[in-house]
Amino acid sequence: xxxxxxxxxxxxVEAVGDALxxxxxxxxxxxxxxxxxxxxxxxxxxxAFNLACAFVAADERISDDELxxxxxxxxxxxxxxxxxxxxxxLRESGLVEAQRGFLDQPSPLLEVLLAADARQGxxxxxxxxxxxxxxxxxxxxxxxxxxxxxxxxxxRFRAMVLAAIADRGEQPGARPxxxxxxxxxxxxxxxxxxxxxxxxxxxxxxxxxLDGLIGLDAVKHEVRLVVDLLRVQRLRAERGLPTxxxxxxxxxxxxxxxxxxxxARLLAQIYRTLGVVERGHLVETDRAxxxxxxxxxxxxxxxxxxxxxxxxxxxxxxxxxxVRGGERDFGREAIDAIVKLIEDRRDRVVxxxxxxxxxxxxxxxxxxxxxxxxxxxxxxxxxSTNELLAIIDSIGARSGYHVSPGAxxxxxxxxxxxxxxxxxxxxxxxxxxxxxxxxxxxxxLADVEDPTDExxxxxxxxxxxxPGQGPITTxxxx
Numbered sequence: 001x002x003x004x005x006x007x008x009x010x011x012x013v014e015a016v017g018d019a020l021x022x023x024x025x026x027x028x029x030x031x032x033x034x035x036x037x038x039x040x041x042x043x044x045x046x047x048a049f050n051l052a053c054a055f056v057a058a059d060e061r062i063s064d065d066e067l068x069x070x071x072x073x074x075x076x077x078x079x080x081x082x083x084x085x086x087x088x089x090l091r092e093s094g095l096v097e098a099q100r101g102f103l104d105q106p107s108p109l110l111e112v113l114l115a116a117d118a119r120q121g122x123x124x125x126x127x128x129x130x131x132x133x134x135x136x137x138x139x140x141x142x143x144x145x146x147x148x149x150x151x152x153x154x155x156r157f158r159a160m161v162l163a164a165i166a167d168r169g170e171q172p173g174a175r176p177x178x179x180x181x182x183x184x185x186x187x188x189x190x191x192x193x194x195x196x197x198x199x200x201x202x203x204x205x206x207x208x209x210l211d212g213l214i215g216l217d218a219v220k221h222e223v224r225l226v227v228d229l230l231r232v233q234r235l236r237a238e239r240g241l242p243t244x245x246x247x248x249x250x251x252x253x254x255x256x257x258x259x260x261x262x263x264a265r266l267l268a269q270i271y272r273t274l275g276v277v278e279r280g281h282l283v284e285t286d287r288a289x290x291x292x293x294x295x296x297x298x299x300x301x302x303x304x305x306x307x308x309x310x311x312x313x314x315x316x317x318x319x320x321x322x323v324r325g326g327e328r329d330f331g332r333e334a335i336d337a338i339v340k341l342i343e344d345r346r347d348r349v350v351x352x353x354x355x356x357x358x359x360x361x362x363x364x365x366x367x368x369x370x371x372x373x374x375x376x377x378x379x380x381x382x383x384s385t386n387e388l389l390a391i392i393d394s395i396g397a398r399s400g401y402h403v404s405p406g407a408x409x410x411x412x413x414x415x416x417x418x419x420x421x422x423x424x425x426x427x428x429x430x431x432x433x434x435x436x437x438x439x440x441x442x443x444x445l446a447d448v449e450d451p452t453d454e455x456x457x458x459x460x461x462x463x464x465x466x467p468g469q470g471p472i473t474t475x476x477x478x
Contacts, residue, residue: 049078
């Protein structure tokens with residue numbers, strides 16, 4: 001029997017039961033209603049059962065295997081409720097389907113933990129979140145096929161709990177969110193191999209860093225679904241259960257400067273943490289790094305890039321350029337070599353191809369082997385003006401500059417006037433605007449005798465250009 005649900009349920013019951021006992025003791029001392037000490041584990045078991053039923057019912061396909069898993073995990077804990085039950089009886093009772101809405105709002109038990117956190121400065125609700133998510137992953141791991149609906153349910157539940165925690169204020173002891181960071185790309189260069197850096201980073205830290213990126217809500221959601229599916233597959237593999245072969249290769253679409261490289265770098269580390277690759281480094285390349293000018297040189301060049309990315313991630317930027325050129329162009333030879341090496345090294349290299357949406361669709365159509373190997377595309381939308389201003393604030397803070405309200409207002413006017421069509425530079429435009437303002441600031445202070453620290457570190461409105469002036473606003477290279 002799949003014991004993943006048994007294991008996650010026991011951990012939930014023990015930890016949440018202990019939390020209820022702790023809350024009960026605290027409430028008793030305050031003279032307020034308390035949780036009955038004889039019932040705390042039973043209450044935790046009921047909560048876990050309701051959660052598990054809700055996760056089972058999330059995709060509206062309740063299999064006998066899932067019902068057997070429920071009975072195996074909760075039969076010993078809820079004997080009076082499930083005594084002698086069979087999958088048929090459980091299905092007929094409607095008990096599982098009745099809990100489908102359980103994931104949509106805080107349960108009474110979670111409300112107790114949230115109130116205790118607010119009163120005592122603890123992080124019991126955050127612990128509940130982590131353990132309940134494990135129950136969701138265990139349910140998703142019961143069947144061979146994990147549907148998007150199941151993964152969406154886990155993410156919807158996690159978002160609901162974290163929102164409830166945030167509404168009451170982050171509590172001491174909870175994992176702090178990652179500081180806001182810009183997803184404007186760093187100078188192009190292969191990130192170094194992760195070997196020798198102390199091992200894989202904790203998944204929670206990597207996901208917190210992902211969440212800390214400015215904007216990109218839809219991208220973050222899709223990345224989390226990718227991560228969730230990998231977690232479910234690993235859970236099945238750890239228990240010797242068969243897993244469906246899933247392509248890990250991705251297509252990133254969107255304008256330049258929308259965070260594609262930043263997210264790819266994080267994904268490389270996430271893949272390492274989840275055991276997909278051993279090193280978790282990112283190697284960036286483009287057409288120039290893959291296509292040679294003479295017969296017989298392109299395939300070795302492609303192989304060299306795969307060698308560099310071994311046990312990591314290969315990011316091919318502006319990948320659509322591989323299908324450009326005439327009959328004597330070697331771009332299509334590079335595509336053929338990529339398809340072959342993806343198959344030959346499917347357990348050693350993950351490939352991400354990036355570029356404009358329409359052109360990437362043309363690239364995928366150029367070779368029959370590409371579509372099956374790149375079944376998932378993640379679109380990176382342009383940043384809003386507010387998000388670009390947040391990027392400017394973030395880059396400025398890291399560089400020791402404060403953007404004054406007046407400078408921010410001027411930057412808003414400048415950004416609103418920039419055309420947002422194809423090739424808009426996004427994060428790069430924000431970085432270029434700030435760099436222009438910093439250069440103007442330096443020129444302005446050159447003749448100031450003995451400037452104050454505030455003057456040296458504050459960008460004012462006059463440092464920011466007016467619309468039509470300042471840096472180049474696009475990042476097109478084709």
